[in-house]
Amino acid sequence: MIGEGDLDVWIDIWIDKPPISFHPSPRDELNMPELKVSASIDFDCRMWKLDTVLELFAKEDAYRILCLAVPRRKVSDKLIWNEKRLGEFSIKSAYHVARRVFARSASLDVSKLPIWKLLWSTRVLPKIHHFV
Numbered sequence: 202m203i204g205e206g207d208l209d210v211w212i213d214i215w216i217d218k219p220p221i222s223f224h225p226s227p228r229d230e231l232n233m234p235e236l237k238v239s240a241s242i243d244f245d246c247r248m249w250k251l252d253t254v255l256e257l258f259a260k261e262d263a264y265r266i267l268c269l270a271v272p273r274r275k276v277s278d279k280l281i282w283n284e285k286r287l288g289e290f291s292i293k294s295a296y297h298v299a300r301r302v303f304a305r306s307a308s309l310d311v312s313k314l315p316i317w318k319l320l321w322s323t324r325v326l327p328k329i330h331h332f333v
Contacts, residue, residue: 203269206239208278210257213238215278216265225262228255238278247271 208215211233214223227233241253248271254263282290321330 203238203242203271203278206237206242206278208238210236210238210241216262216269225266226259228257228259228263241266242271244275247273 203215211224211227215238216223216225236257241250241257242248243250249267249269251267254266257263258266282294323330
């Protein structure tokens, strides 16, 4: 959760970017100045500096950042776990996230290849199927 914005824009984990990265992508790889998140927040109006966000970050990440709420009063930055309603981490929720991530990255399911279909359809003892 963004509070005072005392996080490094390029190093700290501060935006939700599925599947696994939480660092924003720069709009221009050569334009990555040392910067705190607070430089992109107008604390008087309690909103994001639209021009700064759009200038620094890739389009998709800029939209993600602009969707983050800026608290009405100054609070400390806080790491929360988005996968649980109350923001608390649990092994169970991490397991489900890992399953989703690995499911997306498994682009080729070997069990659906024709050779495997042929092997599984053969009429042999179950222990042979298991061995194969």
